[in-house]
Amino acid sequence: MFEIDAKGKHFRDLNAEVREAVDKGEKEISLKNVNGQYYIATGLCGKLDITVEGVPGNDLSAFMDGPTVTIKSNAQDNIANTMNAGKIIIHGNAGDVLGYGMRGGKLHIRGDVGYRVGIHMKGAKRQSSTIIAGGTAGDFFGEYMAGGVLILLGLDSEENAPIVGDYLGTGMHGGAIYIRGPVEQKYCGAEVGVMETNEEDAKILKKLLKEYCEDLDLDLDMVMSRPFKKLIPVSSRPYGNLYSY
Amino acid sequence: MFKSQALPEYRATIDTDKCIRCKRCIQNCGWSVYSWGGDRVQIETSKCVSCLRCYHYCPTEAIEILKEETTYKPNAYWSYNHIRNIKRQAETGGIPLMGMGSDREGIILFDHLLLDACQVTNPSIDPLREPMELQTYLGKKPSKLEFKHDKKTGKRKLTTKMPPNLKLTAPIIFSPMSYGSISLNAQKVLARTAKECGILMNTGEGGLHEDLKPYTSNIIVQVASGRFGVNPEYLNAGVAVEIKIGQGAKPGIGGHLPGEKIPLEVAKTRMIPVGTDALSPAPQHDIYSIEDLRQLIYALKEATNYKPVSVKIATVHNVAAIASGIVRAGADIVYLDGFRGGTGAAPGIIRDHLGIPIEHALAAVDDRLRQEGIRNEASIIAAGGIRSAADAAKAIALGADAVAIGSAALQTMGCTMCGKCYTGNCSWGITTQRPELTARLDPEVYAVRLSNLIRAWVHELMEVLGALGVNAIESLRGSRERLRGIGLDAQTLDILGVKPVGR
Secondary structure, eight states, rough: EEEEEOOOOOOHHHHHHHHHHHHOOOEEEEEEEEEEETTTTTBBBOOOOOOOEEEEETTTTTEEEEEEEEEOOOOOOOTTTOOEEEEEESSOOOSSTTHHHHHHSSEESSSSSSSSSSTTOOSSSSSEEEEEEOOOOOOSTTTTTTEEEEEETTSSSOOTTTOSSSSSSSTOOEEEEEEOOOOOGGGGTTEEEEOOHHHHHHHHHHHHHHHHHHHHHHOOHHHHTTTOOOEEEEEEEEOTSSEEO | OOOOOOOOOOEEETTTTTTOOOOOHHOTTTTTOOOOSSSSSEEOGGGGOOOOHHHHHHHOOEEEEEOOOOOOOOOOOOOOHHHHHHHHHHHOOOOEOOOOOOOOOSOOOGGGEEEOOOOOSSSOOOTTTSSBBBBBBESSOOOOEEEEOOOTTEEEEEOOOOOOOOESSEEEEOOOOOTBBBBBHHHHHHHHHHHHHOOOOOOOOOOOOOGGGGGGEEEEEEEEEOOOOOHHHHHSSSSSSEEEEEOSSSOOOOOEGGGGOHHHHHHHHHHHHHSSEEEOOSSTTTTTSHHHHHHHHHHHHHHHHSSEEEEEEEEOTTTTHHHHHHTTOOOOEEEOOOOOOOSSSHHHHHHHHOOOOOOHHHHHHHHHHTTTTTGGGGGEEEEEESSSSHHHHHHHHHOOEEESSSSHHHHHHTTTOOGGGGGGGTTTTTSOOHHHHTTTOOHHHHHHHHHHHHHHHHHHHHHHHHHTTTHHHHHHOGGGGGGEEEEHHHHHHHHHHHHHHOO
């Protein structure tokens, strides 16, 4: 375990130090005393384990391609911006605009998340993105979603209490959103169909949530104990009729 | 069948005496205007867009494409386009889409600007016999230079660390056009030419195809709101990264690549389902302020070990203040895309009514950055309707470091500005993904034509510099004293910072 003390360091110096360690072949890096530094693990590639102690700043793991980043506390905005592969585990809450344009990898958050989470997430057969948040989420969850899986659990909420905001899945044209709680159509985008989950969904959920529970030390049976709603796009071309050619 | 009240714009005609029934027109037309009627070619003229592919490939010159003479009753207020659009909207309920830049009539400032020349008192230079420097560097320039005097050798050594700059052999680059909006072959033409001529092409927002990798030292990669094809490899592949905020043809709205242009290969590079519309959201949802923009600029710099970052915006009313914010946010290049800028698809109402022309915007931005003492912090690229080397020279005199061309480059590949790029039927194989059409555009052949254009413009620019009596493009840059305005009102002249002719 290679340790870097982030205390009092500008993000540019801290991240240059991290990159230098990676170039030297360090595979396990621990960042101590992190206090709001931006861009931690941004643009890093390959198999690495990075542990963050303290609260990291915005744009953590932007464009990241491979590493696993563990944050033991809360995290801020813009995490996993256009991330390509790897995993981020956050033991606390996280802020707004998480996983914007995310192309692959996993973002596991124990607590609540803010507004505009999972915008324009993508996924294809070979590579797909997953975001799982354990708490509640704000408005515009999964807006413009094009692929991947977005799961919201509401673990700390009462059964049947609303756990997600307005404009859910607006402009969605691919992928799937699973909500472990009530979903009212009036809070969804017009492009979204709300369905009951079937056996196929249960399999997908179980597989993804098993890993999530292992990462965050949760009981899978407890997580699976409430029913999920599934949200998918009703049209692959939500705006196909908007134009006159 | 219901016959549209939107009149056909063109009339495709075949002289049956000259026609040898070779059916080449049927093969060549991407719009299915022609079909075989058993003994002769049948024509469905309402489908014709006047792209002239059939005209050029008819071996007997039997084809003529005419402007349809049947028209609505002429009316000085209700123009043909007004009436025709109402008919279209009545039939579809949709927003009329347009391709290419705005073709609206109106004052074109480039045509009201005239360049100076030397006579008697200061000698002009003959560019054929004397060196003429067009080399251009894009990026931050240091505000001061520091040197160290070496006592032993007696020489001075530069100690200022120079910010990264992009080196161009001429102040011309290609504007961003994505794989998806244009074909891969069209991108290859741009990439080959950029390499050949020592300039740059830009991927647009559609990823970097495997086949373009040999050209990456002449490629700028783009990051826009859809984040299509963006990963660390992509960001580091090119010489710089561009953040696209807006486009001159459609300021304030996002991108919308119709599903017709999303076959498997494009879907793969964009990571979206086949046949869906590729939606680039209107704003970048992580940028709601200059501070947010700064955050993304530095995220890209961190991810690329501090390569230059360009920020592209559409020129809108408050462009000078916005550009100042972009420079202060850390951008190395500000790309201004004017009102006449091209597009593969834009709602007509947006294209023809939003934004301001590049000439005004360029002058305003250059002025503002100079007033604030930050003009050296970023280079300015002017785009949006550069039609000729003359436009380029005038833009540079108004304050641009370089110009970007899109439509002009496509015209060397056969484009006639028919403006139907959004249908994906381009008969020239440019703005289509239909394999039988894209196969027509041989990158090797057309790169020669595009290289010819660049070479011709380079010669023209040299001629202009020679006439102005300067031997480097640097001497023309921002030199508005060498421009005069003709037929412009006092306020416009004031904004442009040029004197009227005769003064």
